[in-house]
Amino acid sequence: DQQVKQNSPSLSVQEGRISILNCDYTNSMFDYFLWYKKYPAEGPTFLISISSIKDKNEDGRFTVFLNKSAKHLSLHIVPSQPGDSAVYFCAASERGSQGNLIFGKGTKLSVKP
């Protein structure tokens, strides 16, 4: 049973436009959410995170929104750049779990020039 779901395996966006990547979760005990970016044959790179006490966190072109009632979070990238093309993983952690991360299956973002 997947606790973190990324239902879109891929997304294609034009350069300069907004990319919106979505993530849903089922475990109400999750209290911290993270987004990672991954290139092929490399380890994931931390992008941005959000605590469950917040509903928005912004860092440059990246903004994460959290809707706890809907158990949904999204990552907005604006403006999108070709270098953003990668697989994006949503991850969640439960308080008291040693910080163990539960990952979604990822969404492959392609930003076209």
Next chain:
Amino acid sequence: GAVVSQHPSRVICKSGTSVKIECRSLDFQATTMFWYRQFPKQSLMLMATSNEGSKATYEQGVEKDKFLINHASLTLSTLTVTSAHPEDSSFYICSARDYAGGGPYEQYFGPGTRLTVT
């Protein structure tokens, strides 16, 4: 930022042999390291959590006698795949948590090791 290295980046071994993968935190001390496995087009699956100086905690379904984990120091954890078989071929990634910086849940990942068992 925090840097985690893995060695080797790629290894090919024969069925029945053992392979050791090293994970190092280069500029911070990591009391906890994690080992993941990723199959093509799949998510990262946590295999085990490794705390310095103590036995690793394995996830359900992961054979602890097959995947030996040692976390002997605050900067080094090793994963040994014993008696490797072709089905063990995968991309293995380690991560480390840095308590000194960032949030408590942020993990920094190594570049991964591609294991191919022939």
